[in-house]
Amino acid sequence: MSSYYMATNLTHTITGFILLGFPGPREKQVLLFVLFSVVFLLTLMGNGSIICAVHWDQRLHTPMYILLANFSFLEIWYVTSTVPNMLANFLSDTKVISFSGCFLQFYFFFSLGSTECFFLAVMAFDRYLAICQPLHYPTIMTGRLCTDLVVSCWVLGFLWFLIPITVISQMSFCGSRIIDHFLCDPAPLLALTCKKVPVVELVFSILSPLPLIIPFLFIVVSYALVLRAVLKVPSAAGRRKAFSTCGSHLAVVSLFYGSVLVMYGSPTSEHEAGMQKIVTLFYSVVTPLLNPVIYSLRNKDMKKALQKFLGI
Numbered sequence: 001m002s003s004y005y006m007a008t009n010l011t012h013t014i015t016g017f018i019l020l021g022f023p024g025p026r027e028k029q030v031l032l033f034v035l036f037s038v039v040f041l042l043t044l045m046g047n048g049s050i051i052c053a054v055h056w057d058q059r060l061h062t063p064m065y066i067l068l069a070n071f072s073f074l075e076i077w078y079v080t081s082t083v084p085n086m087l088a089n090f091l092s093d094t095k096v097i098s099f100s101g102c103f104l105q106f107y108f109f110f111s112l113g114s115t116e117c118f119f120l121a122v123m124a125f126d127r128y129l130a131i132c133q134p135l136h137y138p139t140i141m142t143g144r145l146c147t148d149l150v151v152s153c154w155v156l157g158f159l160w161f162l163i164p165i166t167v168i169s170q171m172s173f174c175g176s177r178i179i180d181h182f183l184c185d186p187a188p189l190l191a192l193t194c195k196k197v198p199v200v201e202l203v204f205s206i207l208s209p210l211p212l213i214i215p216f217l218f219i220v221v222s223y224a225l226v227l228r229a230v231l232k233v234p235s236a237a238g239r240r241k242a243f244s245t246c247g248s249h250l251a252v253v254s255l256f257y258g259s260v261l262v263m264y265g266s267p268t269s270e271h272e273a274g275m276q277k278i279v280t281l282f283y284s285v286v287t288p289l290l291n292p293v294i295y296s297l298r299n300k301d302m303k304k305a306l307q308k309f310l311g312i
C-alpha cells in the first residue's frame with residue numbers, strides 16, 4: 001500500500017497532520033535518511049567552524065566577520081527547524097506531526113527565513129559602507145551599531161509572522177489532514193481549514209513576500225552603489241580587491257534568492273507540489289550547507305582562520 005493511501009486511512013484517527021515528505025519504498029526512505037543525516041552534520045560542522053574561527057581569531061573581530069558568524073549561527077537554527085523532523089519522517093510509518101509541532105515548525109521556519117533575508121541586507125549595507133565610505137566606515141559601523149543591527153534582524157524576523165501564524169493556528173481544520181510537503185507550509189495548511197477566511201489569506205499573502213522583497217531591493221541598491229564606486233577605481237588591482245570582498249556575499253545572495261525566485265516566479269504546473277519540495281529543499285537545506293564552503297573558498301582571511309582553527 002502506498003504512503004498516500006496509508007496516510008488517507010490515518011486521517012480519521014490522528015489529531016495532528018500527516019507530512020507526506022518524499023514518499024517511496026522503505027529502501028528509498030532509509031537512503032534519504034542517511035543522505036540528509038550526512039548533509040545535516042556537515043552543515044552543523046561547517047557553520048560551527050566559521051563561528052569558532054571568528055570567535056578565536058582576533059583579526060576577524062570586525063563587523064564583516066561578526067555579521068558572518070551571526071549569519072552562520074542563524075543557518076544552524078534554520079536547517080534545524082526542518083531537517084530533524086524530516087529525518088524522523090523518513091523512518092516513520094505514519095508520517096504524523098502533532099498540531100503544536102506543525103505550527104512551531106511553521107513559525108520557526110518562516111521567522112528564521114525572514115531573519116536570513118534581513119541579515120543578507122545588513123551584510124550588503126556593511127559592504128556598501130566599507131567600499132563607498134571607506135574613510136568614515138570605522139566611525140559609522142561601530143561595535144554598537146553592529147550589535148544593534150544584529151539584534152534588529154533577530155527581533156524583526158521573529159515578530160513579522162507572529163500574529164498571522166497565531167491567527168491561523170486558532171482556525172479549525174477538517175477533512176484530510178494530509179500535507180504534500182516535508183514541512184508545514186502555509187498554502188496547504190490554509191487549504192485544510194474548515195471555513196475559508198479571505199481576510200487571513202489576504203493578510204498572509206501580503207506579509208509573506210515583504211521580508212523577501214524589501215531586503216532584496218535594499219541589496220540591489222547597495223550593490224548598484226558599490227558597482228558605481230568600484231568602476232571609478234583607477235587600477236584593475238584595486239577593482240579586483242574591492243569586488244573580492246563582495247564576492248562571497250553575492251554568491252550566497254544569488255543562491256538564496258535564485259531558488260526563491262524559481263519557487264514564486266515559475267508558472268504553475270501539474271508537478272507544482274514536487275517542484276515546491278525540491279526548491280524548498282534547496283534554499284532550506286542545500287544553501288546552509290554551501291554557505292561555509294563559499295566563504296572559506298572565496299575569502300583569504302576566513303580560509304586562514306579556518307586552517308588555523310582546524311589545525312590544517
